[in-house]
Amino acid sequence: MSTASDAAYEAIRAFLITGAAQPGDRLTEEQLSDISGVSRTPVREAVQRLERELLLMRTPGGRIAVPDWSTDEVDEMFTLRQMLESHAAERAATRLTKEQIAELEAVNGELHKTVAHAVPDIALFLDANRRFHEAVTEAAHSPRLAQILAMLVEQPVVLRTARGYSLDDLKQSARDHDELIAAFHARDSAWARAVMSSHLRRAFHAFAAAMKDAKDPAARDAARDAA
């Protein structure tokens, strides 16, 4: 896509994902124009794009707002993602080249490294995780599927909450990926599907726990003290 429109998209997306905007905030095209340094025309295109990726929404009156996701909505999103990404894994199992599997192993190696220490690097973890899932989706060779998944993953609410994941959750994720790679080596579609399915469902519960903590820090502190 064109440079200005792209620049606006990237700038606004970064603005949203880094958490500079809070759910419920209302933004104007002019503000976003200032942030991204281009005129309102490409900003409007970027906003449309971000709207369909669910990173922005419109109020009934047509104003731009930052969506506020309820736990129910995130559940819904994870359910859809589970359904679609399991399908992607199933297809990928019979389509991945040896080189692509090696690539997956390399990416998951990086991911393992990010959780090897007591204080994991969440940003690096999320990046490696994203690349892993993208590679699997890519290997499914289904453009529509890829397009749909692109709008389900990388929701700010999920990224924000990632800080609250326990080290065990993160390590288990990396191990899930290991097992997925094993399924790919075996060219076992059913295995791949099952692993991906439970992987994402576990991720949802990790998310729900982190979200609960974020909303109710007292409970978390009590639990930590008890431990």
Add this chain to the structure above:
Amino acid sequence: MSTASDAAYEAIRAFLITGAAQPGDRLTEEQLSDISGVSRTPVREAVQRLERELLLMRTPGGRIAVPDWSTDEVDEMFTLRQMLESHAAERAATRLTKEQIAELEAVNGELHKTVAHAVPDIALFLDANRRFHEAVTEAAHSPRLAQILAMLVEQPVVLRTARGYSLDDLKQSARDHDELIAAFHARDSAWARAVMSSHLRRAFHAFAAAMKDAKDPAARDAARDAA
């Protein structure tokens, strides 16, 4: 959404769906501006919308083109739709109100009427069919799911090919809907899911057969003569 942008969307959509544009055709924003009677700005917004609904695509150089769907791509689309709409039916089974079920029965009554004669009214059939599926999707109470399904259904290639469906195919569709309604009455999620799943898979095969005929009329004529 705003009037001009909407008008452009509707006009261009009608232009595409009625088959005035052939797959592979290239269009310019100015042409579309003439068709819809508004300036290029709202046309560009409409084009973006139609792009994400897969009714238009961009060439590598950024020109607007009418997509040419291969049978493989339609297969992929039906597979995704099967997966998602089965899920919708499953959820709808426990969420539909009595009134909504009655509404479904009414809509399917209309649908039955359109195929009661030797020469079915395809346009009316498609309209009733769309409303039936929309009502089920709506009852699933899952906005993202609805959003995703909206971009998968109503592909011009499917609508164009509908003329080639056999009367038996159409009647079977109506009966599938009857069974789905029975599953809803019974509040049986698993049943609803299974019916929707086979319904859409059958629809795909009906489509594939009609598509084959359209591309190779000689084979169809030979088959008819033999019968």
Add this chain to the structure above:
DNA sequence: AATGCCCCTATTGTATACAATTTGTGACCG
């Protein structure tokens, strides 16, 4: 003090002019 109405301001929507980019064409060279 509460409530409804109206106007004013802020914001989005649309058109148009201009800039950048792509693509086709044709001349020129190997």
Add this chain to the structure above:
DNA sequence: CGGTCACAAATTGTATACAATAGGGGCATT
């Protein structure tokens, strides 16, 4: 005769000015 380079025309991308519309605040009325 084929290929490639450059140029021109067509097309998309961007900015800006103007129009339409929504929302909020103040004022009047009860």
